[in-house]
Amino acid sequence: MSASTTSTASRDARFAPKAPSLPLLGRALGYRRGNVGALEKIRDDHGDLVWIHIFGGLRVLAFLSADGLEVGLRNKDGAYSNRLGWERFLDHVFPGAILAMDGDQHRYHRRILQEAFTRANLDGYVAQMNPVIGRRIESLRTRRSADIHPFVKSLTLDIATRVFMGAEPGADADRLNRAFVDAVEASIALVRVPVWPLPYYKGLRGQAFLAERFRQLLGDKRAQETPDLFSKLCHVRSEDGEAFTDEEVVHHMVFVMMAAHDTSTSTLSTAIYHLAKHPEWQERLRKRSLALPDELSLDELEQLEEHTWVMNESLRLHPPLPFMPRVTVADTEFAGYRIPAGVLTGCAPVVHRDPRLWTRPHAFDPARFSNERAEHKSHPYAFAPFGGGRHLCVGKRFGQLEIRSTLHQMLKKVRWSVPDGYEMPFQFMPIGKPTDGLPVRITAL
Numbered sequence: 380m381s382a383s384t385t386s387t388a389s390r391d392a393r394f395a396p397k398a399p400s401l402p403l404l405g406r407a408l409g410y411r412r413g414n415v416g417a418l419e420k421i422r423d424d425h426g427d428l429v430w431i432h433i434f435g436g437l438r439v440l441a442f443l444s445a446d447g448l449e450v451g452l453r454n455k456d457g458a459y460s461n462r463l464g465w466e467r468f469l470d471h472v473f474p475g476a477i478l479a480m481d482g483d484q485h486r487y488h489r490r491i492l493q494e495a496f497t498r499a500n501l502d503g504y505v506a507q508m509n510p511v512i513g514r515r516i517e518s519l520r521t522r523r524s525a526d527i528h529p530f531v532k533s534l535t536l537d538i539a540t541r542v543f544m545g546a547e548p549g550a551d552a553d554r555l556n557r558a559f560v561d562a563v564e565a566s567i568a569l570v571r572v573p574v575w576p577l578p579y580y581k582g583l584r585g586q587a588f589l590a591e592r593f594r595q596l597l598g599d600k601r602a603q604e605t606p607d608l609f610s611k612l613c614h615v616r617s618e619d620g621e622a623f624t625d626e627e628v629v630h631h632m633v634f635v636m637m638a639a640h641d642t643s644t645s646t647l648s649t650a651i652y653h654l655a656k657h658p659e660w661q662e663r664l665r666k667r668s669l670a671l672p673d674e675l676s677l678d679e680l681e682q683l684e685e686h687t688w689v690m691n692e693s694l695r696l697h698p699p700l701p702f703m704p705r706v707t708v709a710d711t712e713f714a715g716y717r718i719p720a721g722v723l724t725g726c727a728p729v730v731h732r733d734p735r736l737w738t739r740p741h742a743f744d745p746a747r748f749s750n751e752r753a754e755h756k757s758h759p760y761a762f763a764p765f766g767g768g769r770h771l772c773v774g775k776r777f778g779q780l781e782i783r784s785t786l787h788q789m790l791k792k793v794r795w796s797v798p799d800g801y802e803m804p805f806q807f808m809p810i811g812k813p814t815d816g817l818p819v820r821i822t823a824l
C-alpha cells in the first residue's frame with residue numbers, strides 16, 4: 380500500500396546518504412555522550428535525510444530538518460507508527476505505554492488521559508507543588524555549593540510523589556528513584572535478556588516494583604477522589620464516558636511518572652546552568668520574581684514571560700528527548716526519496732540548532748522567543764522539545780509550570796554561579812543530563 384496517491388519521488392531511500400561507517404561508531408557514541416555537534420556535522424556533510432547508527436548498531440533513517448520532523452511527527456498520511464518505533468525500547472519495561480500506541484487505541488487512551496490535565500486539574504497540581512518546591516529550595520539556603528542535577532532530581536521526585544501519587548515526599552524516595560533510573564536505562568539496553576546483573580534485568584525489576592506500589596494504593600484511590608494525578612486517573616472519564624481499568628491506571632502511572640521525571644529534571648538543570656553562565660539574565664529574572672509572592676497561581680506562572688524565554692532557550696539548546704523513533708507502515712516519500720514500509724526512522728531536534736531557522740544557533744539568546752523576534756515560529760516544527768502531532772507531550776503544560784515555579788522560587792531565595800570558563804559536560808542519550816552533576820556555588824539572599 381502506498382500512503383501517497385501520486386509519487387513524485389525519484390530515488391529509493393536505501394540510497395539516501397549514509398554517515399560514514401568507521402567514524403560512525405565514534406559519532407554514535409559521541410551523540411550518546413552529548414555531542415549533538417556530531418549530528419549537526421552529519422547534517423552539514425550529508426543533508427537532511429541520512430542513515431545513521433545509534434545505540435551501537437541500530438540503523439536509522441534520520442530526519443534532520445524541520446520538514447522532516449513535520450512529516451514524521453505530524454504523520455499526516457498515517458505512514459509512521461509510534462508502536463513499532465517505541466516498542467523496541469519500551470516493551471516489557473513500560474508495558475501499556477501510551478507513547479507506543481497507534482490509531483484508535485492511542486485516541487481512546489489519550490482522550491481519557493488528557494482529562495487529567497485540564498486547566499482545573501492543573502490549577503490543583505500547582506497549588507500542591509508550590510510548597511514542596513519551597514521546602515527543597517529553602518534547604519539550599521544553608522549551603523555554599525550544590526550539585527544541581529541530583530538536587531533537582533530529588534526535587535522533581537518530591538513533586539511527583541506529592542502531586543502524582545498523593546503521598547508524603549521522603550519515604551521510599553531512594554527506592555523509587557532507583558526503580559525509575561533502572562527502567563530508563565533498560566529502555567536503551569542493547570542486550571534485552573532478563574539476566575542479573577544486566578541493565579535489562581534491573582529495569583524489569585524496577586518496573587515490577589513501581590507497578591506493585593501503585594497496585595497496593597489502587598483501592599484507596601478508587602474509593603475517594605483526591606487532587607493527585609493517581610486519583611484523577613482512577614476517576615476521569617472521556618467525553619463519551621470511557622474510563623481506565625485498574626491495570627491501565629497502573630501502566631499509565633508508571634509511564635507518566637517516568638515521562639515527567641527525567642525530562643523536567645533535565646530542563647531545570649540546563650536552565651540553571653544557562654542562568655549561572657549568564658548572570659545578567661539571572662538578575663533580570665530575579666528582579667521580576669522578587670516583586671511577586673513565593674507561591675504563584677497557574678495564571679501568574681504563565682505570565683512570567685522572560686522566565687518562559689529562558690526555559691524555551693534551554694529546551695532549544697538541550698532538548699531532553701533527543702530522538703523520537705517511528706517505523707514506516709506504508710510506502711511513503713520525503714525529500715525526493717521513496718521510503719518503503721518497515722524502515723526505522725528517527726526525528727531529532729538537531730533542528731533546534733539549524734542556521735536556516737535560528738540566528739546564531741549556538742548562542743544562548745532567550746529574547747529570540749520574544750513576540751518581536753519569534754524565531755521559534757519560523758517553521759511549525761522549528762521548535763519541538765515536546766514533540767508534535769497526536770503524540771505531543773500530554774504533560775507539556777504541567778512540565779512548564781513545574782519549571783517556572785522552581786526557577787521563580789529559586790531566584791527569590793539564592794544566587795548561584797559557576798567558575799569562569801566552566802562548560803557543562805552533557806550526555807544527550809537516553810535523556811539529557813550533565814555528566815558532572817553540575818556543581819554550582821550558592822549564596823543565600
Ligand code: HEM
Pocket residue numbers: 477478479489634635638639640642643646698699700702703704763764765766767769770771772773774775777778779
Ligand atoms: C520539560 C519536560 C518535558 C519534555 C521535554 C517532554 C517531552 C516529550 C516528548 C518529546 C514527547 C513525544 C515523544 C514522541 O513523540 O516520540 C512526550 C510525550 C509524552 N510526555 Fe512529555 N515531556 C516533558 C514533561 C512531561 C510531563 C511533566 C509529563 C506528565 C505529567 C509528560 C508525559 C508525557 C506523556 C504521557 C507522553 C506520551 C503522549 C502520547 O503518546 O500521546 N511529559 N514528552
